[in-house]
Amino acid sequence: MLAGSRRTASRRFQAAGVADDWDRFYDLLRMIGSMCEVLLVPLLREIVKRFDPGPTERWKLAIDESPTRRIGRHVEGANVHHHPTPGQAEGPWIFEYNWVCLALLTQHSNCSMIALPLL
Numbered sequence: 001m002l003a004g005s006r007r008t009a010s011r012r013f014q015a016a017g018v019a020d021d022w023d024r025f026y027d028l029l030r031m032i033g034s035m036c037e038v039l040l041v042p043l044l045r046e047i048v049k050r051f052d053p054g055p056t057e058r059w060k061l062a063i064d065e066s067p068t069r070r071i072g073r074h075v076e077g078a079n080v081h082h083h084p085t086p087g088q089a090e091g092p093w094i095f096e097y098n099w100v101c102l103a104l105l106t107q108h109s110n111c112s113m114i115a116l117p118l119l
Helices: 006-015 022-034 036-051
Strands: 061-064 078-082 093-097 101-106 114-117
Touching (some): 006 022
Antiparallel strands (some): 061 101, 078 093, 101 114
16 A cells, blocks of 8 residues: 555565566556545445444544654655654654554543554
């Protein structure tokens, strides 16, 4: 999903053991991208079915942009971002993945609230 270029996608294909006929896999990525609405509706229905709070409760959703730290400039998919909570030994910038996800907020027995990534 982080494949922003053919080189990134080709690394994923190599890891999966694809030796030749890579064009078919690029066609598959292009087709999935063009059909995202068709794929998203069944996924959302399943999420609603599994996490339905009932008729008297409400869903608590949030956009989660929690930093996922990685070490070094050459980590695949990581970019430089503003550090939201720098400590004394840390600078104002951090290497992290640059995605944002929809999260379901729920109560946990050990802490007050946790965010479960949905998409």
